[in-house]
Amino acid sequence: MPQLIDESTLKEVAQFIEEAVGIIYEGNNLFQLEKRIPEMMWAAGALSPKDLVARLERGLDRNCRQAILDIATNNETLFFRDERVFSALKEVLIPTLWARHPHVRIWSSCCSTGQEVYSLAIISEEVLEKMSSGFRYSIVASDVSERALVAARNGRYSQLQVERGLSGQRLEKYFVLEQDERWSIHPKIKRNIEFKLCNLLEASQSSDQFDLVLCRNMLIYQRPENRKRIVNKLVKHLKPEGYLLVGGSESLLGLSDELKMESLAGTIVYKKEN
Ligand SMILES: C[S@@+](CC[C@H](N)C(=O)[O-])C[C@H]1O[C@@H](n2cnc3c(N)ncnc32)[C@H](O)[C@@H]1O
Structure with a gap:
């Protein structure tokens, strides 16, 4: 070229x-x-x-x-990106968080066009189905790209997009096929999600505290000094013993003294120490 x-x-x-x-x-x-x-x-x-x-x-x-x-921005994403991570979330992490507190708060901090956040919500619903009433979850979904965030908030996906990571069963259960051939996420799933524009390099305006924070496949595009800045910001929003998840090719080694690396159900997670 x-x-x-x-x-x-x-x-x-x-x-x-x-x-x-x-x-x-x-x-x-x-x-x-x-x-x-x-x-x-x-x-x-x-x-x-x-x-x-x-x-x-x-x-x-x-x-x-x-x-x-x-x-x-590069908004590449898909549903249930890295199946192992989502099975660790479903089998271990989210149940552990619910055992601590009836209201689990999650932040998907670079959610792109929404596939990650809806995957999280679907997993949470699936765990909730097996539990007694009284438990709930809420998710903050943010990104620096307004265009991606609008798509996330709309929650409408093409056939090609839903074929990337969603099983037929989950598609049937959590999406509705619209007249224009696009699949809309069920309003029941959306109601627990709040969408926000947020640049992770800027100082926080909020003092929100989360049990689980995801920052996946974004740090690889940043310089080491910015990675450190972003991780420290995310850690400030994590509750003690809360978990931070990054992408499969990203490592937080040496970026924060407050995080301890753990292997849970075959997945690396970072836990905030007390
Ligand atoms: C490759 S996508 C990853 C999406 C999703 N987390 C996943 O793993 O599938 C990276 C996202 O990070 C967002 N991003 C890039 N720089 C950012 C920043 N400074 N603050 C917040 N989000 C940012 C981009 O807009 C993009 O949507």
């Missing part, structure tokens, strides 16, 4: 993105950014890549800036 945009322009856009959300575009990855430049230009009303950089430097209004950041 020929280089269409000069490297110094790409690097300036990359710098803007990294300062805003921490995502690194460098080396071979610059090509991934290059593919997104036309859409960014359109969002910013820019006439050329250089004009885009000039507009980024002058400062964009809130909606335009958000649109550029939405385009910069």
Whole structure:
């Protein structure tokens, strides 16, 4: 593929993105950014890549800036991503949390278009079915991409999307096929979820405390110093003995003194020490 945009322009856009959300575009990855430049230009009303950089430097209004950041994020996700993690959640983690407290609070901190959060809610419902009444759960689902968050809140998925990770049984039980051939998550599942725009690199406005926090497949795109910053922020929102889960290729070794690594049902989890 020929280089269409000069490297110094790409690097300036990359710098803007990294300062805003921490995502690194460098080396071979610059090509991934290059593919997104036309859409960014359109969002910013820019006439050329250089004009885009000039507009980024002058400062964009809130909606335009958000649109550029939405385009910069990689929202790849699927239902029940990493089956082992979700079976550990169902068999061990969530029952353990309910044994401690009747109301389990969960934060899916980079939820993308919602597949992770609905997988969590489905698992919680499945555990609840086997329990006596009086137990409940609530989930905060957040992401830095407003576009992804709108899709998550809508909870409507194409056939292709539901085929990525959902069993036929779960699809039947928790989704409704709409006239436009899209599958909508059942309102019963949505009612326990609150959606919020949140940049994990920014200081927290809330003092919410959670039993379980997920930050999966996001830290790999960040520099080590930002990983540390994000993990420390997540730890502040974890209750003592609460659990933090990251992606299969991510490790929190050396990032926080407050977390202890454990292997639970074949899955690595991080537990906040008292
Ligand atoms: C690859 S997706 C992973 C989605 C889901 N957690 C999973 O594992 O399937 C990464 C998500 O992290 C979000 N993200 C990137 N930087 C972020 C930041 N600074 N704060 C919050 N979310 C961020 C992106 O918008 C994207 O939706």
